[in-house]
Each structure stands twice: as C-alpha cells, then as structure tokens.
Amino acid sequence: MAKDYPDFFKVFSTEKHTERMRIPNAFVNLMRSKRKVIKDFILRDRRGRDWHVKARLIGDELYFDGGWKQFREENSLEEDDFLVFTHIENTVFRFKILELSSMCEKKKVSVVEENNNMEDEEEVNDGDDDDEDDDYEYDAAAAADDDGDDDDENERMYKEISRSKHQHCRTCCKCKAGNIGSSSARSKLEDDEIDAEIYIQPGNPHFIAKYIHSRPNELFIPKNVIKDFCLCFTKHVTLECCHCKDIQSNDLAAYHHILPQISTIHIEKRGQVRTWRDGRVRVLGWEDFCRKSKITENDSCLCEIVLREDGTIRILRVHVVRKE
Template identity: 20%
Template sequence: MNGRRPAKTSSSDEPLEFFKVYLPSFSSHQLLIPLDFVKHFKGVVPKDAVLKDTTGRSWPIRIAEVGNKLFMKSGWRDFVIDHSLDFADLLIFRYNTDSVFLVKVFGKNGCRKELTSRINRPVAVMKNEELADEVNETEQNQRRPVRACKRKFSELNIRRMENHVSQRDSQFKTKPEFVGETVRKCSSETYAMPKNPHFVSSISKYRMRTMYIPTPFLKTNRIKLNPDEEMIVRDQNGRTWPTQIKETKDGRFFLSSGWIEFRKKNLRLGNQCVFEFVLGEGNTCSETIARVLPRGLKIEKNHFVVKA
C-alpha cells in the first residue's frame, strides 16, 4: 500500500461501492474494508482518505494495513460517534478517485439516519449529596444467572453478508441537508451533549473507588447490564480501561475493578464527567465513553431527566 492516488480503480465507469453492517464489537474503533473491494485498486490504495456523509460534512481518516487486511482506523471513531451508530445500522460506501468515500447511513428501520443536534438532549445528573448514602451500602455482589436472549440474526451471518461488493450505480446526494449540527468544541459556555444515552456525574470523594450507574437512568433507557461482565471505559482521547460490572443486593450497578486506574489517569476531585453508553443488540452495553466537562459549565435544567 502506498500514498499514490490510483488513476483508475475499475474497468467500468460505474462507481465502486460496498456496504457494511455496523457491529460495535467489530467496528466501533476500526472498519474492515472488504477484500474484493480492495482488489479494484490493483495494489495502489491511498493511506489518507475522507469520509463524507449526505449532509456534506467530512471526516479525515487513515487507512492502515493489518496483516493482509486494510482497515479504516484513525478518524473512524469520530465518524461513529458523530453519527451515533447503533447495532445493525447499514452503511453504504461509494468511492471516487479523489480518495473520498461518500457514505449513506441507514437505521434498522430501513430509513436513512441524519445528524441531529446534540445540544438540549436529556441527561441524567448525579449530585454528590445524593450519592453519599451509596457508600454505606455493602458492595457484596449477588450473582444472578444471565438470561440468554434469542438473536434475530447472528453477527457471524452479518459479517458473511458484508463480503458482497456492489458496483451498482445509485444516486447519491452530496448537497448539504443539515438537520442539525454536531458541535464538538467545548467551552465554558457550551458543550455538545452526546446523542446516545448518557448521564453526568460529579466526581466526589465517594466516587474514588467505585462508580455507581443511576438506576433510573438504566430504567428510563431500558439498558441491560450483566453482573460480573466487563465494561470498557474509553476516555475522550480514545484510551481504554477494562472495568467490571458489579451489582449490589438491592439491584444497583456500579463499575469496580479498573475504575480506580481510569479515575487516576483522567479525573480530579470536583470534575463533572459525561458517561455516554454505547449500546449493542437488545440494549446491552459493554462500553461507555467518558468525557470531562469544562470547568464552569452550567448545564441547563432541561438536560436533567433523572437524579440518581
């Protein structure tokens, strides 16, 4: 693979296309480019490319080779977060000769997904004084059997289906159709709240060893957590810490092993932190993205849905 631009990607004048079904466990941090699609480049693949969605917004990415496979890596995670990709969302990639991938995103309902504003979305907020009683509760875990749920389709079958590469011509809108704008810059006045389910926690002395997840937040969003399973906590720079989900006798969930390491590297006493839950099939969650809010930021009351 080298950085030269391919003069011609196909013997046909039809655009090169492929689709991917988004599976968080495989594609949340990098995206595999189908081998049959890569063959059209005849060994000349750009290292740097751009993803452009139907609103006209662009995301620079880096294409890297791992073994004998090519992945969209650096920059892909930003695209995932900004589009709030969910399990089984369908993405159609159309490539042009300027190292640009035009991307359409469809939800499980079959309709195209659009960027929507992250501002003024509901957020659950935990206050220090409301958390104080939690530390007095025992953190002895009560193991409960995990119920097996029937999957409508397996991830393996979806991955096999993804191998199909389409060169069929289709109309692709490039004219901006802004539904809302995702604001990424943080300041003391504004902050872009995530689109995915999330809550805000104030880091107090009670949060030093464990991190409780508000029960009303879980119930409101119908999020399912499995005790004793791993929860990946990812910081705003993409670094990850494995933690363990624990459950108290009265049914409350908290993050245990690994939380201290994450807190030491990222949080200070008094910080406010947004925890965004990345949901998989059946509203299960095995990853949360943690972002520290700017100091002095005032969150409007209409963001408060649950006070745990």
C-alpha cells in the first residue's frame, strides 16, 4: 500500500533554523497536488514521544513554526544534524536525528528528574504560543529572510545517504569501537592496573566503574564510550556479575569460551536506565547489585557492554577483578 506522503529530510542549521525550519518545496508541492496539505504535524521519536508542530505559510513556502523551538530544544539539535521524517499515519511523522559526518543515529538525551520517576510519556501539546489561526499565516517580511535552501541538491544528497546510512552507521561504530578499546578506555584501565584484553571479548565497549559516594546506587557510563560506539539504550539493562581471578594470557581463549556457560550461575539484576541532558547515562540499582554480588570497595569492576544486532545493549557484564 503506497504511502500518502514520501519521506523527507533537512540538514539543521543553527543560523537558519533556530526559530523555524522550512519544509522542502518538493514535499509541499506533492501535498498540494494531492490536496492533502498538513497544517498540524505530529513529530514522533523512536520511543513514542510526540511533539505537536504547526505549519506556517510564509510567502510561497511552508515552515515548521509553532512548537518548533520546543522541539529543537528538547531534541538538542546541533549544527549539521541530519533529520529524516517518515510518514506513519494521518499527520504523524516519525523522525530520526543522524550525525551528518558519520550517519550514526544521534541518541536524544531526555530531561530527567532527580527522583526515580522519569515521565517519558509527557506530551508537548502547547508548542504554539503565538495564538495563530487554524489557517496558514502569510508573512512577506519573513519570506524575504528565507534561508534559500537548495532542495534539489539536498534531495540528491539524501538519495545517496539513505542508500548507505545503515551500513555506514555500523561501519563507523565498529571503527570507533576499535579505537576506544585501545586508547581512551585503555588509559583509564592502565590507571587501575587491569589488562582489559584478558577479560573483554574483542571489539566490545568497556570501561571501569567509578564509585561516586554521593550516588552509590548509580553506575555511570562514560560519555566518550556512548558517543564512540553509537550506543542505543532501552529503559532497562541486565547487569551480570562475573567474578574473575588474574588470568594468564594462554588461558584467555578458554576463559572467553566458557564465559557464556558460567555466567548463568552468577548474579543478574535488571537495572533502570536514566539519561541526563548533558549526555550522561546512569544505571540504577548498582548498590543492590554490588551487595548481592559481594563486591567490596577493594574490588575493581571492569564493565563490558554486550550489544544486540540492532545496536541496543543486551547485557552489561561486570568483571569483578580481585587480586590475590
């Protein structure tokens, strides 16, 4: 069944799109030819959160206007972010935000309260504070300051990028994974005198857990690991404990081989994932996990992130290293 509306995209510019953003002319012309011009868009992210954005006619062109500023702020749009809009039903469009340089999907960081109740389902219903009429508003002065985007050039770019974005995303993440495993993460591991390669499956993201006295129940995942691996978080993640001893290099293959079998006898806990506006991610339930796993202050915890095929985190495997 053919869709009523095609996908469209825009490259975000802080200079041109802070107050409003123009909808590509090719998309608007198609709407007009079908006599199905949308006046109120519902923009939905992958987690099901909606933003209501009014369309506004300025000159001969159509803009995201009422509610756009709130959408931009709450999704932390930055220069050269690549926005792809896909029609779902009626006036609902699902959007993705990609980093133009890598075509990796940018993970939006929500505003989170300090308590454990994160209101993910809160909808933005009053984005239009301008008390506009239901009809489009003509603004010749604003039209004179139009950003003058080249739709044809953008559409050609989109066709090229859309054909390869999924493969490109996987490739760039794998490349960065190799870098961080031997550089930024390695430098921290050296401070703790742990050889990560002994415990970690090759290519998996990893970091050393840092204990924060003011937040003992939270495990913080470093921002550089999140960014370099294009990590995607669901609302929960499984913490899995693996108690380790010093392993000789010639026993490394055997350890990795038996780990999936022995991991089932260790402690597992379902932790809640919370995100901060500045990009920090924390997993709640760390204190109880450490208590059940008999992790002491003298232990070092090397956290290995095991990913699913879709890039989401399947397990956060905690290697508890005790020196004897």
